[in-house]
Amino acid sequence: MGYTLCVLGCGTMGVAIISGVISGLQSRQNPHAIPKWESHTPGTCTPTADSLEPSLASFFVATVTRPESAQKLQNTFGLLGGLGSSVKILVGENLAAAQQADVVILCCKPQQAHAILSQDGMQQALEGKLLISILAGVTISQLTRWVSPTTKVVRAMPNTPCRIREGMTVVSNLPVSEDVELDRSIILKIFSSIGRCRFLEEKHFDACTALSGSGPAFACIFLEAMADGGVMMGLPRAEALELAAQTLQGAARMVLQAGAHPAQIKDSVTTPGGCTIAGLLAMEDGRVRSTIARAIQVATERASELGQPEKK
Ligand SMILES: NC(=O)C1=CN([C@@H]2O[C@H](COP(=O)(O)OP(=O)(O)OC[C@H]3O[C@@H](n4cnc5c(N)ncnc54)[C@H](OP(=O)(O)O)[C@@H]3O)[C@@H](O)[C@H]2O)C=CC1
Numbered sequence: 033m034g035y036t037l038c039v040l041g042c043g044t045m046g047v048a049i050i051s052g053v054i055s056g057l058q059s060r061q062n063p064h065a066i067p068k069w070e071s072h073t074p075g076t077c078t079p080t081a082d083s084l085e086p087s088l089a090s091f092f093v094a095t096v097t098r099p100e101s102a103q104k105l106q107n108t109f110g111l112l113g114g115l116g117s118s119v120k121i122l123v124g125e126n127l128a129a130a131q132q133a134d135v136v137i138l139c140c141k142p143q144q145a146h147a148i149l150s151q152d153g154m155q156q157a158l159e160g161k162l163l164i165s166i167l168a169g170v171t172i173s174q175l176t177r178w179v180s181p182t183t184k185v186v187r188a189m190p191n192t193p194c195r196i197r198e199g200m201t202v203v204s205n206l207p208v209s210e211d212v213e214l215d216r217s218i219i220l221k222i223f224s225s226i227g228r229c230r231f232l233e234e235k236h237f238d239a240c241t242a243l244s245g246s247g248p249a250f251a252c253i254f255l256e257a258m259a260d261g262g263v264m265m266g267l268p269r270a271e272a273l274e275l276a277a278q279t280l281q282g283a284a285r286m287v288l289q290a291g292a293h294p295a296q297i298k299d300s301v302t303t304p305g306g307c308t309i310a311g312l313l314a315m316e317d318g319r320v321r322s323t324i325a326r327a328i329q330v331a332t333e334r335a336s337e338l339g340q341p342e343k344k
């Protein structure tokens with residue numbers, strides 16, 4: 033058995049992470065080998081005869097504030113079967129959840145972090161534990177001020193495709209501790225099991241938040257617009273969406289898997305005097321590149337404000 037992973041504030045991203053991690057685990061293990069809660073000692077990462085992988089999560093705890101959110105989580109995780117049905121969902125019990133956990137992922141809104149971490153007993157509950165914050169704009173320096181000096185604070189910026197294990201997560205450099213190798217392994221096992229994962233210095237986090245964190249929303253605007261164009265020209269909506277999505281996926285995979293440069297792909301599609309160059313010029317007339325790049329710029333600027341107190 034591995035460790036207990038707790039998500040404080042299990043909304044869209046908490047669900048994406050837990051669902052992705054559980055799907056990854058279930059694809060590598062016998063689905064009947066579900067660890068039993070009763071046989072686990074909270075706060076320990078001790079491997080047992082079942083598995084020599086202390087860096088893999090075996091138990092999951094998720095917190096929310098509303099009973100209706102808990103019901104939704106129950107249904108969502110239940111659909112995963114196996115380990116999904118054993119996720120413990122706690123309503124308004126962040127402290128109990130943190131006490132039971134070995135590793136805590138903070139997934140609440142940026143503005144809620146201080147109140148959650150300052151709750152009576154929370155500092156003690158997190159002592160010596162790995163705290164991974166996915167909050168936009170909340171810095172390591174802020175987080176470390178709110179927890180015990182023994183808590184190992186790391187930032188991660190995942191995105192919604194983690195839910196289908198096609199995510200992109202950027203992780204900040206790990207704090208120095210005697211467990212740094214285990215912590216690195218735990219983080220890599222979580223985020224590599226749900227997509228790509230890379231380490232980057234914290235100074236890049238607002239840009240990563242905008243580019244890959246918010247990116248699925250920007251990509252979907254482009255995807256929808258392509259499909260709309262197809263519909264305008266008479267394609268049925270469902271087929272237009274399929275063509276647009278698979279085309280974007282194919283182009284992205286040529287960059288990621290085949291190492292092609294986007295300009296090279298564009299040039300290879302563009303037959304002289306053909307229809308692609310006609311479409312490209314229309315896009316350039318609409319300043320599509322600077323519009324998209326500026327969107328990343330303003331989203332980065334906004335991300336940097338999210339951890340700050342609201343202006344009156
Ligand atoms: N959405 C995204 O694509 C990404 C988001 N992020 C970051 O992830 C974080 C969460 O975003 P997202 O998942 O979209 O937000 P959601 O609003 O979907 O989720 C927030 C969750 O927190 C719960 N919650 C609220 N207050 C508390 C509390 N006091 N204690 C415990 N749980 C609480 C809510 O439950 P209830 O409703 O029951 O109160 C809800 O389930 C943000 O900080 C964001 O910056 C990072 C990367 C991508």
Ligand SMILES: O=C(O)[C@@H]1CCC=N1
Binds near residue numbers: 241246
């Ligand atoms: O919109 C937001 O603030 C969050 C952070 C990145 C994606 N969603």
